[in-house]
Amino acid sequence: MSDINNNTNNKEDKFLAEENKKRTVIGPDGIEFEIDPLKDYFCDQKPEVRDPKNKVVEKFINWARAESLWVLGFGTGCGSIEIPPLLTPRFDAARFGVQMRATPRQSSVIIISGYLAVKTLKRVIRSYEQMQSPKYVLALGSCTINGGMYYDSYNTINRLDYYMPVDVYVAGCMPRPEALLAGFNKLKERIKAGRAEGANEYAEKFDWYKANQKKIIKDWNMPDYNW
Amino acid sequence: MDNIILKLLFTLLGLFIVLNWGLLMSAIMQKIVARVAGRHGIPFYQPWIDLIKLYTKRTAITHGIMFYLGPVFRLGGGVGMFLFIPLIYGSEYFTNFSWSGDLILILYFQFFGMLGMALGAGEGGHPNSVIGISRGLAQFTTVEVPMTLAVISIAVQYQTLSITEIVAAQQGGILNWTLFTNPLATAAAMLSLLGAFRHAPFNLVKAPNEIPIGPPTEYHSSFLGVLRTNNAILHVIEAVLFMNLFFGGATNWFELILKSFLIYFWSVFVGVVFPRFRIEQSVAWFLKVPLVIGILAIIIFI
Numbered sequence: 065m066s067d068i069n070n071n072t073n074n075k076e077d078k079f080l081a082e083e084n085k086k087r088t089v090i091g092p093d094g095i096e097f098e099i100d101p102l103k104d105y106f107c108d109q110k111p112e113v114r115d116p117k118n119k120v121v122e123k124f125i126n127w128a129r130a131e132s133l134w135v136l137g138f139g140t141g142c143g144s145i146e147i148p149p150l151l152t153p154r155f156d157a158a159r160f161g162v163q164m165r166a167t168p169r170q171s172s173v174i175i176i177s178g179y180l181a182v183k184t185l186k187r188v189i190r191s192y193e194q195m196q197s198p199k200y201v202l203a204l205g206s207c208t209i210n211g212g213m214y215y216d217s218y219n220t221i222n223r224l225d226y227y228m229p230v231d232v233y234v235a236g237c238m239p240r241p242e243a244l245l246a247g248f249n250k251l252k253e254r255i256k257a258g259r260a261e262g263a264n265e266y267a268e269k270f271d272w273y274k275a276n277q278k279k280i281i282k283d284w285n286m287p288d289y290n291w
Numbered sequence: 292m293d294n295i296i297l298k299l300l301f302t303l304l305g306l307f308i309v310l311n312w313g314l315l316m317s318a319i320m321q322k323i324v325a326r327v328a329g330r331h332g333i334p335f336y337q338p339w340i341d342l343i344k345l346y347t348k349r350t351a352i353t354h355g356i357m358f359y360l361g362p363v364f365r366l367g368g369g370v371g372m373f374l375f376i377p378l379i380y381g382s383e384y385f386t387n388f389s390w391s392g393d394l395i396l397i398l399y400f401q402f403f404g405m406l407g408m409a410l411g412a413g414e415g416g417h418p419n420s421v422i423g424i425s426r427g428l429a430q431f432t433t434v435e436v437p438m439t440l441a442v443i444s445i446a447v448q449y450q451t452l453s454i455t456e457i458v459a460a461q462q463g464g465i466l467n468w469t470l471f472t473n474p475l476a477t478a479a480a481m482l483s484l485l486g487a488f489r490h491a492p493f494n495l496v497k498a499p500n501e502i503p504i505g506p507p508t509e510y511h512s513s514f515l516g517v518l519r520t521n522n523a524i525l526h527v528i529e530a531v532l533f534m535n536l537f538f539g540g541a542t543n544w545f546e547l548i549l550k551s552f553l554i555y556f557w558s559v560f561v562g563v564v565f566p567r568f569r570i571e572q573s574v575a576w577f578l579k580v581p582l583v584i585g586i587l588a589i590i591i592f593i
Contacts, residue, residue, distance in 0.1 A: 068442070069575060114349040114350065125343065128347070129347075131337075131340045131342045132337070132340045132343075132344040137503075152330075153328060153329035153330045155581075156330045156332075158325065158330065158331070158332055158333045159331050159333070161334070161340065163333075165504070166503025166504050167508050169508070169509055169510065169511035170504065170507075170510070170511050170515060172344075195354075196350045196511050196512050197349040198348070263349070267324055276536075
């Protein structure tokens, strides 16, 4: 584990986008000052565990959360082709309270649909962290479980739950939309039972997840937590 | 003193009814759109569940003071409109705080929420918010033109700026409605209503497939809850405004619910039938037919 964070040393300039590099700026009143965008423009606070307060109230709220699953429209692999049929008359996921949202801020579920390339993993982490707690991860396809047919690929990850807390796995290559609907229902059961505390788990084991993520993402050029 | 408190309580009760009717109405309309597409659609209680979920999210982050105030302004615009529109004609308490110049005030309040939202979403800093806002303001500015012309026309027709008096002038039979006494103003207003409700031909502001979500892209949790609450109120109250101005008002709650449903349904009906306009098309559209009709409606009464 000691070499996990060794890429923090060379994180400085090579991968940083131009607007994120340290630079000197002259303010409107003529005073020069130095800015470090990663520190000054981004919040680098760690996520905190938010415990459910009252059991009875939480049970009711969890029911509401389960019946209103807003899914982030983010397709990572071939599985994303299984998501659009959910909105068609044949499968009609809206019956179950499943709606698609286009922005991570408003979503509560992220579907990792199939294989996850390292490049995509970085974007997935950013999106996942921008979602507001409580948030749930639904992993679709064998690739998220053990790498599936890409188990020995040089640029895909094998196990998703090393990088983010997964609530429900839907196995198959590829699972049909019916399987995805069954996955949603399983996720609902889990939320109603109060066991879908992925966001808290992520906050609790934050260092472990970050270490795993940094081990695989070599060009880490974002803050540790994307608020 | 007691009287004003009683009136306030009744106004709050009216707000509660309007809010719930707005949520139910939006669910019914979504179900109708789903049925047109051959789907079952959401359950009718989905908007309430969404609201509960949004208000009870555990985290919310802010981008600054204006980001907080955006939804507050929006809600202020919606509730402000509600306060000055008479709901039930002839009722002592459900006429809210309608007074002799409320028509002008309502026109102002319609824009108030939009501007507050523009400031708030602007501080959110997301490019899609900014695109959505610039489109929204451009479109709404052109929507206001025929609507204002129609309102001026009926103000000239009835020689008053009080909504209650306009409703009073339309009592005593269906043929007294502005719909029949001033069809041109009604037509101009009903066409601009399509833009005010922002359903399909004119829904580029939120355009889910092009600029995801639009202005509220960065809004989440209880911020979004406030915006949705306001949307429910605003939809009913806009429909009630049109009902009062053009369709004879309402003398009881059943009449209000039926008429506001039909007025809202008009925009959904058009939305289901016609595809989405691009922004320059919708701006140009409002400045053609509705504008000409609106001008004609004024010329007739001068």
